[in-house]
Amino acid sequence: EVQLVESGGGLVQPGGSLRLSCAGSRFTFSSYDMTWVRQAPGKGLEWVSYISSSSSTIYYADSVKGRFTISRDNAKNSLYLQMNSLRDDDTALYYCATESGGRTSWYFDYWGQGALVIVSS
């Protein structure tokens, strides 16, 4: 079964940086588009960023544009999220997920367990 494992979360001061990783296994990582979705404590789901399988297409939510950078290393079956200039409202559980589908719809079919990022002084 597909496995996604996030790491790199932690406590960081406002203005600081953190790099999240997501390790994929038991599937052909290089064939999947990937995404990051976050969930603030007690709140709903918020899409953060998307990267295509070849890294040729990248999108960001306006709330993180210019501060976060998504990347991947298909040779290492890994997805990354570099987060700079962190703010209090970036505090959330960050999930990586595969994005699959096609003409009818695109959907997030496999999810990791999440990495907790707390931004606080």
Added chain:
Amino acid sequence: DIQMTQSPSSLSTSVGDRVTITCRASQTISSKLNWYQQKPGKAPKLLIYAASSLQSGVPSRFSGSGSGTDFTLTITSLQPEDFATYYCQQSFGIPRTFGQGTKVEIK
């Protein structure tokens, strides 16, 4: 951005009941609408994609319908393991957006 609005925000119901959750998009999204279930402390789980297609392994008591701007998730004969929060999500445009969630609680 496409806004997704779910109703109700929460509901109290009993095992065996039929549950209907609606999701409305701020513009037409064709059938590019997905539904997820999230239990406390767990990652979301895909239930329905493309408005009405059941994800592999999801029980048949879950169904989805709709197109354009109005969509429905129906759970026939609610089971104890179905008490959770449900989210709709559109994939018509970027950014991908979610509804605010519907919490299904035990009456």
